[in-house]
Amino acid sequence: MATLAGIFLPDGLPAHFAALLIAASFATSFITASVGIGGGAAMIALMSYFVPPAALIPVHGAVQLGSNGGRTIVLRDYVDWTRVAAFSAGALFGAAIGAAIAVRLQSGIILMVLGAFIVATTWVPLRRIAAMKTRGFAAIGAITTFLGMFLGATGPLNAALLSNSFPVRQKLVGSLAALMSVQHGFKVIGFAVVGFAFAPWLPLIALMIASGFGGTLAGSKLLNTMPEKGFRLAFKLALTLLAAGMIFRGVKTFYWN
Structure with missing residues (x-):
């Protein structure tokens, strides 16, 4: 008789690994809700040890859709919907191109360049980015969504480009x-x-989204009590750590693969 784990989990994923991912979804959502960034990148790094490469980015994207959707609901009164609409128009274009290509790019050099760019935009004041117009959100939506089809977590890049606008x-x-x-x-x-089969992963995705929403509720409470200066410093430090990780992964891919 098939076990419950065999019924609800994709082939080859042990129940204790699934439990770890569900717990991690709570922790990473707490991180993002409290300091604004970091959870998605941490989640894809952890998932890379347990989820097959072909499923990693699609499954991570589905989990992050639920996690960010929950955070959007909790903080809906603060969302700049005009800029979101502009970003959405560009994101549709970027996703269409990325899906049409539907290949995994050699990402080593891209990761190094993006990591260095994130560090620069985090610590060096850039007036044009700080004064980003609505049409700029459309351009960033197209570029980062396209990159996200191959690199997975592009939250740090969006955050570095857009943080001064809020x-x-x-x-x-x-x-x-x-x-x-x-x-x-x-x-x-x-x-x-393009044909990825989400069905075997849906139970795990649903459980990770539910766990992540709990992390969002807890992290949002910390966000509301944190001083603005303390938040901004934590935000910059988190971005810098993530960028350093991107650079390291890029160097490793470029020189050792």
Whole structure:
């Protein structure tokens, strides 16, 4: 007789690994809800040890769609919906191109360049980015969604480019959550269109989304009590750590693969 784990989990994924991913979804959602960034990148790094490469980015995208969607609901009063709409138009274009190509790019050099760019935009004031117009959100939506079809978590890049456009921490976290919901939503649709089979993964995805929503509720409470300066410093440090990880992975891929 098939076990419950065999029925509800994809082939080859042990129950204790699934339990770890579900717990990690709570922790990583707590991180993103409280400091604005970091959870998605941490989640894909952990999932890479347990989820087959062909399923990693589609499944991660579905989990992050649910996680960011929950955070958008919790912080909906702070979301800049006009900018989200502009970002969405660009994201649709980027996802369509990425899905049409439907190949995994050699990402080593790309990771190194993006990591260095994130560090620069995090610590060096850039007036043009700080004064980003609505049409700029459309361009960023197209570029980062396209990259997300191959690199997985592009939250740090969106955050680095757009963080100065939202001077209040709740607006930043809420609007980034809405932007990433759109981006992951188009990513999931794109992978479904090119034939990825989500069905075997749906029970695990649902449990990870539910766990992540709990992390979002807990992290949002910390966000509302954190001083603005403390939040901004934690946000920059988290972005820098993520960028350093991207650079390291790029160097490793470029020189050792």
